[in-house]
Amino acid sequence: MKFLEFQGEVEEVIAQACKAAGYKDAAVEVSLPPNDSYGDLSSAVPIRLAKESGKKPGDMAVAIASKAMELAKKSRYVGGVSPHRGGYLNFTLNRSRFIADSISEISSGDLGATKGKGKLVAVEHTNVNPNKALHIGHARNLVLGDSLVRVMRYLGHQVQALNYVDDSGAQVADIIVGFKFLGLPDEGPAGVKYDVYCGDSVYAKVNQEYVKNPALKEKQSYVLKEIEKGSGEIAEYTRGIVRKILEAQLATCWRMGAAYDLLNWESQLVHSKMWDGIFESLKKMGYVRYQDSGENKGCWVIPDPESGEEKVVVRSDGTVVYVAKDIPYAAWKVGLIPDPFGYEVFSRDQPGGVLYSTALAGGKSHVHFGGVELAVSVIDTRQSYLQRIVAKVLDRLHEGSSRRYLHRSYEVVALSKKTATALGFQIEGEFAHMSGRKGLYVNADTMLDRLKEKAVEETKKRNPSDPDHWVADVAEAVAVAALRYELLKQDPDKMIVFDMEDALQFQGDTGPYLLYTYARARRILDKTEGKPRIDPETAAKLTRPEEVRLAKKMSMLDMSAMTAGEFLSPKEIARFSHELAVSFNDFYERVPVNKEADADLRDARLSLVDASSRVLAESMRLMGVPVRDRI
RNA sequence: GGGCCCGUAGCCCAGCACGGAUAGGGCGUCAGCCUCCGAAGCUGAAGUGCGAAAGCUCAGAGACCGUGGGUUCGAAUCCCACCGGGCCCGCCA
Incomplete structure (x- = not known):
């Protein structure tokens, strides 16, 4: 988008100007000034140069500015350069050209998205145990992850959205204990979502029973073993229940606008034997050790030389702990081991595309997952320690691979x-x-x-x-x-x-505020005679500060998205959207469009309204916030 | 005991990655604005100057950025220590 082009030109001008003034390798840096009365883009480079050469910052700014002014004439968007006595170099836009170009670019449908050329990326998120309904903490995970997927795609990456289904853990076993040993009905009451029933009634009740009746815990480990075996009545039964719960959960996910490309089933990961190969390599390189004495007697452990502690990976009964499931999963993601999976369609009903599922037997392999250049796992901060262990093991398996495995951690949601x-x-x-x-x-x-x-x-x-x-x-x-x-x-x-x-707030810095703002913009387009139209002459009429600010802001979406992608931080988009909406409302309150008598100016304003609302809609889309023309 | 994260107005948050020009929003409070495109919005908050007035002009509520040191021409931002809060360190997942 055009502001980034402007920034590029400014950086070039600064670099050239410094060179011309005799400072060859000056580090170029620009920033948005705190107030646009200073200009549209600023640089503190003269301050730094003054420091090095012992001159006054103000004088240095004047010296660089005199060179920069000449150079700026050749650029398309740099309208002016002025030194500030504090040592800043302030650059202003060639406003009418910038506005005209920005509006035409956006009107043509170019919203700054990068086409192709990106990396192959996996984003894992949601990952809710299939024994209960999503609560708002899970929703935070989903929203973070799904928004990240959207931003990454906008940036041109090819993204696989993964959802890990822990279908063989204790939480699922608890539900099965409730059905099989407490006699709870495996059909919930009519009108209650199945995941809600299992979470609210079954799971909670089984855990209460564990306290009253410790013997019931033995049933849990019995169920766990049956599930791990993978065949037999209990295992079959569990598969059916899990699927039902998962489908109910997915309905909620889809409702919130999230879509996935693949479900990774933990049970299949276990049965794929991926761990065995990794385990062997780790044994060979002496990274995991068998303890024949001490508190971890009979276990395979990973020692941590820094802390002197050790992490058990294989229990004394031969079963693997949770990290030992996460390690092969991570290794599969970044392509350190051959893909053992086939893939089959899980659902075609998903809004946003076909949802696949891993399949060990009979799965077709015309689609491919895993083996990505960058894997991002959205997991809450309580698992940071374990994620670090996973990363360390990846580095052991292949030096440097942990750089491609990123943990996007986040804090939990608590209740007031x-x-x-x-x-x-x-x-x-x-x-x-x-x-x-x-x-x-x-x-x-x-x-x-x-x-x-x-x-x-x-x-x-x-x-x-x-x-x-x-x-x-x-x-x-x-x-x-x-x-x-x-x-x-x-x-x-x-x-x-x-x-x-x-x-329940709909005012202020909220999602509904964005929807409302968009609807206001569309209303102007509906109600105003004339057509959005922009050319260099009419753009020159858009001189009001509200118009300029709006045009500038809307042309910064790509910059926001790049920051969001770089720091895995989609909240950047939230900030951008809010600021854009505020700019629009400011314009809306003060600048008439419908009532504007000058037809050229009216059409130019219409085109600004059209372009800015398109950008707003795009930024909302990147957050998975729905857009409506009227609300 | 070891480690990670948070601390910014009455409340909630942004800014910290890359130190720089008056620390941005939102909620709440008070006072306004729908016979100008949607009030899910916007404007204003002791006051100053001009004017008969509409209005214009300049200014404008609430923050020792947890505390104390350090680095620096310059620190909310970097470093150290401390205080307060949350989390993690299981043969649970």
């Missing part, structure tokens, strides 16, 4: 005291961590339903004569927008203390 109390729990501090076992959580669907309820109310108020199905569609979009934006906009390193009442 108010919300926890409303759910019937007594809380000590200001917030409470969610707990599936205790039944202390807010389901993603529950939250979406609450949001939707409120959105129906608000939408009806504004559109009393529209049909119910239309209202419902809009309200659903508003609900998803509100939840996704809320979970995305905050820094992943910060714990979210979720409060039900606060989250």
Whole structure:
């Protein structure tokens, strides 16, 4: 997009100007000035050069600026250069040319997305144990991961969205114990989603029973062994239950706008024997050791020379621990071992494309997964330690491969005291961590339903004569927008203390604000006579600061996305969207379009409205926030 | 005991990766704005100057950026220590 081109030109001008002034290898750097009265782009290079040469920063800026002004004449977008007495070099845009070019580029459908040329990338996210419904903590994972997938694709990468299904762990076993040994019905009540039933009623109840009746725990390990065996009545039965729960979970994921390319089943990973080969290599290189004495007697362990501690990878009964499942999975992702899987279609109903599933026997291999250049795992911060172990092992298997295996960690979602109390729990501090076992959580669907309820109310108020199905569609979009934006906009390193009442907010820095802003923009296009039209002459009429700011902001989407991709931080897009929406509303309040008498100016403004709203829609799409023409 | 993360107005957050020009938003509070394109929005908050007035002009609420040191011409940003909060360090996943 054009602002990046402008920035490139500015950097070139600075480099050349420094050279001309006798400073050959000056490091070029530019930044957005704190206030646009300084200019459109600034550089502190003279300050640095002054420091090195012992001159005054202001004088240095003047010296560099005099060279830069000449050079700037050859560029397309640099309109002016001025020195600042503090030592800054301030660059201004050739505004009419910049605006005209920006608008035509965007109007032609070029929203800054990179075409092809990217890397093969895997993004793993969601990864919810198939024994319960998604709560808002899982939703944070999904929103982060799915947005990352979208941003990476925008940046031209070829992305595989992976969802790991732990179908052979203790949590699934608990459900089966409930059905097989506590006599709980394996059909939930009518009208209750199956994942909700299993999580709310079965899982919670089984865990209560474990406390009262410790003998029941033995049933759990029996079930676990049966599942691991992979055949027999219990294993077959479990497969059916897991599939049913998973389908219910996927309905929620799809509702939130996430789509996946592949489901990786843990049971298949185990049966693929990928671990065996890796285990052998690790043994050969002496990285894993057998302990014949001490507290880990009979186990295979990975020693950590730094801490002096050791991590068990194979238990004394010969079964593998969780990291030993994550290691082959990671190795498969970055292509350190041959792909043992075939692939089959799991669902064609997924909005956003066919969903595949790993398959050991009978799977076709016309599609390929794994073996990527960059693997990103969206996993909460509590697993950082284990992820570091996985990375270390990858480096042992192939030096440097951990650089291609990135853990995007994020903090958990907790519940505010108010919300926890409303759910019937007594809380000590200001917030409470969610707990599936205790039944202390807010389901993603529950939250979406609450949001939707409120959105129906608000939408009806504004559109009393529209049909119910239309209202419902809009309200659903508003609900998803509100939840996704809320979970995305905050820094992943910060714990979210979720409060039900606060989250029902539709004003201010929220998803619905973006939807509203977009709808306002489309309204102008509907209501105004004339057509969006821009050319160098009419662009010269767009001189109001609100117009210039809006045009500048909209041409920075690609820059935001690049930052988001580089730091695996989609919240960049949230910030950008909000700023763009604020710029638009500022323009909306002060600059008339419909009522503008000058037809050229009106059409130019129309084209600005059209272009900026397209960019807004694109940035919303990158966050998975739905867009509607009218709300 | 070892490690990771957080600490910015009454509340919630941005800015920190790459040190730089007046530390940005949002909620809440108070006061305004729908016979100008959608009020899910926007404007204003002691006041100053001009004017009969509409209005214009300049200014503008709330923050010792957890504390104390250090590096630097310059620190919210980098380094160290401390304080407060959360998390991890299992033959659970």
